Amino acid sequence: MGVTLDIENVSLTLDGRAILRGVTLRGDEARIGIVGRNGSGKSTLARVIAGLQSVDTGRVRIGGIDVARDRRGAIRTVGILFQNPDHQIIFPTVDEEIAFGLRQLGQSKTEAAEGVRAILARFGKAHWAGAAIHPLSQGQKQLVCLMSILAMRPALIVLDEPLSGLDIPTRMQLMRYLDRAEAQLIHISHDPELLAGYDRALWITDGQIAEDGVPDRVLPAFTAEMQRLGGMDDIADLAG
Numbered sequence: 246m247g248v249t250l251d252i253e254n255v256s257l258t259l260d261g262r263a264i265l266r267g268v269t270l271r272g273d274e275a276r277i278g279i280v281g282r283n284g285s286g287k288s289t290l291a292r293v294i295a296g297l298q299s300v301d302t303g304r305v306r307i308g309g310i311d312v313a314r315d316r317r318g319a320i321r322t323v324g325i326l327f328q329n330p331d332h333q334i335i336f337p338t339v340d341e342e343i344a345f346g347l348r349q350l351g352q353s354k355t356e357a358a359e360g361v362r363a364i365l366a367r368f369g370k371a372h373w374a375g376a377a378i379h380p381l382s383q384g385q386k387q388l389v390c391l392m393s394i395l396a397m398r399p400a401l402i403v404l405d406e407p408l409s410g411l412d413i414p415t416r417m418q419l420m421r422y423l424d425r426a427e428a429q430l431i432h433i434s435h436d437p438e439l440l441a442g443y444d445r446a447l448w449i450t451d452g453q454i455a456e457d458g459v460p461d462r463v464l465p466a467f468t469a470e471m472q473r474l475g476g477m478d479d480i481a482d483l484a485g
């Protein structure tokens with residue numbers, strides 16, 4: 246039984262622009278995929294679910310927690326993985342980076358060090374203990390971010406296109422780690438194929454959930470519409 250998403254009629258305006266418009270989302274499916282055009286509001290919704298962005302109106306409860314207000318509760322419940330690991334990483338070494346989240350959960354230095362050791366061992370990266378992050382490749386840095394989140398054992402992980410800049414084998418490997426994760430996943434991707442086996446798919450348009458249902462229905466409809474738009478000469482409607 247997963248955490249229940251309870252997002253009700255959420256709206257958000259930034260710089261005078263409506264970014265989210267009456268978004269309602271309830272459910273506890275293990276795997277939810279999100280698609281939508283550039284600028285449609287997917288990352289903003291991801292940040293709202295992780296409690297990193299407060300909203301103007303509406304209510305957001307994840308596993309019963311008001312994630313924008315209860316930061317300690319939020320980091321226990323929701324992990325988020327961004328597209329660019331450089332936006333996530335704040336420490337110079339792998340073990341400091343992974344330990345940080347565990348310390349934020351209230352673990353002692355010793356407990357956090359044990360957690361770091363355990364997650365590195367699980368991923369066959371024991372030799373990364375003490376290693377500098379700077380020289381790692383994008384895919385390796387993304388793996389550090391993923392390990393940092395998995396070590397915290399959140400019930401829900403929000404993936405904001407974390408695989409888009411990675412080569413195919415790295416992407417497949419990270420996808421396998423994620424597929425095996427016990428955590429519930431909400432996965433934003435521009436690649437509908439990655440979301441095909443999911444339990445539920447959402448299509449976001451202009452800050453609203455335009456389609457919500459089984460991936461077999463939502464994803465082909467999305468792909469057909471993207472191909473129709475891509476076939477047009479006019480790029481005047483390019484997001485933004």
Ligand SMILES: Nc1ncnc2c1ncn2[C@@H]1O[C@H](COP(=O)(O)OP(=O)(O)OP(=O)(O)O)[C@@H](O)[C@H]1O
Pocket residue numbers: 259260264281282283284285286287288289290485
């Ligand atoms: N802090 C902000 N201030 C003003 N506008 C913002 C802010 N953050 C996002 N926006 C705007 O909100 C809209 C939605 O952005 P968001 O990043 O959520 O879209 P997205 O669907 O994730 O796009 P992409 O697929 O390109 O990542 C965009 O028009 C963006 O310019």
